[in-house]
Amino acid sequence: MAKKTYRNRLCDAELQLALSASGAVLIEGAKWCGKTSTASHAAKSAVYMQDPDNAISNRAMADTKPSLLLKGETPRLLDEWQVAPVLWDAVRFTVDQRGALGQFILTGSAVPPDNLTSHTGTGRISRLKMRPMSLFESMESNGQVSLKALFDHRAEEVEAISELTIEQIAFLICRGGWPASVGSTGNIALRMATDYVEAIIHQDVSRVDGIEKNPERVRLILRSLSRNLSTMATQETILKDIEARDVTISLKTLSAYLNALRRIFVVEDLPAWQPSLRSKTAIRTSEKRHFVDPSIATAVMRINPDGLLSDFAYFGFLFESLCTRDVRIYAQAIDGDVFHYRDRNGLESDMIVRLRDGRWAAIEVKMGQKEIEEAAANLIKLNQQIDDEKMGKASFLMILTGGQFAYQRKDGVWVVPIGCLRD
Numbered sequence: 001m002a003k004k005t006y007r008n009r010l011c012d013a014e015l016q017l018a019l020s021a022s023g024a025v026l027i028e029g030a031k032w033c034g035k036t037s038t039a040s041h042a043a044k045s046a047v048y049m050q051d052p053d054n055a056i057s058n059r060a061m062a063d064t065k066p067s068l069l070l071k072g073e074t075p076r077l078l079d080e081w082q083v084a085p086v087l088w089d090a091v092r093f094t095v096d097q098r099g100a101l102g103q104f105i106l107t108g109s110a111v112p113p114d115n116l117t118s119h120t121g122t123g124r125i126s127r128l129k130m131r132p133m134s135l136f137e138s139m140e141s142n143g144q145v146s147l148k149a150l151f152d153h154r155a156e157e158v159e160a161i162s163e164l165t166i167e168q169i170a171f172l173i174c175r176g177g178w179p180a181s182v183g184s185t186g187n188i189a190l191r192m193a194t195d196y197v198e199a200i201i202h203q204d205v206s207r208v209d210g211i212e213k214n215p216e217r218v219r220l221i222l223r224s225l226s227r228n229l230s231t232m233a234t235q236e237t238i239l240k241d242i243e244a245r246d247v248t249i250s251l252k253t254l255s256a257y258l259n260a261l262r263r264i265f266v267v268e269d270l271p272a273w274q275p276s277l278r279s280k281t282a283i284r285t286s287e288k289r290h291f292v293d294p295s296i297a298t299a300v301m302r303i304n305p306d307g308l309l310s311d312f313a314y315f316g317f318l319f320e321s322l323c324t325r326d327v328r329i330y331a332q333a334i335d336g337d338v339f340h341y342r343d344r345n346g347l348e349s350d351m352i353v354r355l356r357d358g359r360w361a362a363i364e365v366k367m368g369q370k371e372i373e374e375a376a377a378n379l380i381k382l383n384q385q386i387d388d389e390k391m392g393k394a395s396f397l398m399i400l401t402g403g404q405f406a407y408q409r410k411d412g413v414w415v416v417p418i419g420c421l422r423d
Helices: 011-021 035-042 055-064 066-070 086-098 147-151 166-175 186-207 215-227 235-243 251-263 295-301 305-309 312-333 372-385
Strands: 024-029 045-048 076-079 104-108 125-130 336-342 348-355 360-366 396-401 405-408 414-417
Touching (some): 011 035, 035 045, 055 086, 066 076, 186 251, 235 251, 312 360, 360 372
Parallel strands (some): 024 104, 045 076, 076 104
Antiparallel strands (some): 348 360
């Protein structure tokens, strides 16, 4: 099938690996994050369930004889499969019948209700999470510092310089990593996030489960999440924030709305890391509030780059969210997961990257240079508290900054600008 100009993504290699190991691969992620482009780039044939010219006939075919939609050169793409959930079981059955790998790629920007498929797909359908573009993928990070190289202790001589200014970082936060906006400038680039948020509020969050949701309530919930970005705000805190605006909403309703936002991959909170410690210090288990992309928060709050530069306190929370998005993408590319850590004494790490082989690293996020000494001391203290007989010592400690220079301090802590980092 014909290919359009394509920007390479870090998950390309993961997709090829999954196709070589499974009968089918499901690419999940937020709307407009590039799933269809990535899947089309790897596919040999495709059926687009939301193609306006064929949508009605495709759905009718899915209802009567879904196997006909699966015919075509493999791997065959079924784009937005959840429009016709019967395709899931049809793919699973066909994979069993053919007994071959790499047969299908499915994409979905929403998780359908559990009762719409009769089988989980375990053993036949592999899952791949996709997010908006990282700064390395959009070519705004020069990638001179590799997360994998740090884990492998191959970065001792690295000295790198980021070309990103604070003004550019503010713009990149507001623009987001949406592929359609990458490469655009000014208000054109910023428009995508605004359109995305309005689509969430008025359409997507209700379509995911077929339950109509009050757009004003959705907007207020998104605003509260935006105000509490990069914090461990509880649902009760969010509820009080909403009620302060004279809107009544129950905890049950709030929970249902938040679940719907998770199912369309808008909300992606950061789970807590629970390692073995030397002492009996209690570890906080609350998740940190995050969107899949920080531009969602700026669009909801109606803040542009200039407004961000005039509110450095909020800028810091958004910068942490930007770094969290990128580190999640880089960690996934090297078979890792990302958490946060905080204990009852207030000792914390903004991110913990843990690889599947057990290696781990702690990362603090700081916009500028003033807080680097304190951040380094906290990282060292955290490393000393971990029971290294059970957990192993940290592979590295890092302070991720909005500054220019990447280097390793005398105490071993790395200082790395977000504009230098890659997988």
